[in-house]
Amino acid sequence: MAQMNVSIPDxxxxxxxxxxxxxxxxxxxxxxxxxxRRDQEAEEARRRLQAAIDEGRASGVSERDPFEYLDELxxxxxxxxxxxx
Numbered sequence: 567m568a569q570m571n572v573s574i575p576d577x578x579x580x581x582x583x584x585x586x587x588x589x590x591x592x593x594x595x596x597x598x599x600x601x602x603r604r605d606q607e608a609e610e611a612r613r614r615l616q617a618a619i620d621e622g623r624a625s626g627v628s629e630r631d632p633f634e635y636l637d638e639l640x641x642x643x644x645x646x647x648x649x650x651x
Contacts, residue, residue: 572598
């Protein structure tokens with residue numbers, strides 16, 4: 567496993583140490599690895615969302631009435647017993 571040295575202000579160091587002391591993480595390295603992993607996941611989610619937005623824009627304007635679509639969604643929810651009005 568590769569190693570990195572990171573300099574952070576004392577206030578942030580205290581925060582990291584408190585997270586470890588709470589027992590959520592086994593070490594400061596574990597905490598930093600989790601932050602990096604979450605950042606990677608968030609970036610991937612952002613990319614997927616942007617791709618979906620781009621795809622939607624490229625597909626053009628729908629001829630479908632949005633209120634008709636909403637009514638269909640509501641009917642489907644009612645069929646499942648969720649009671650959306």
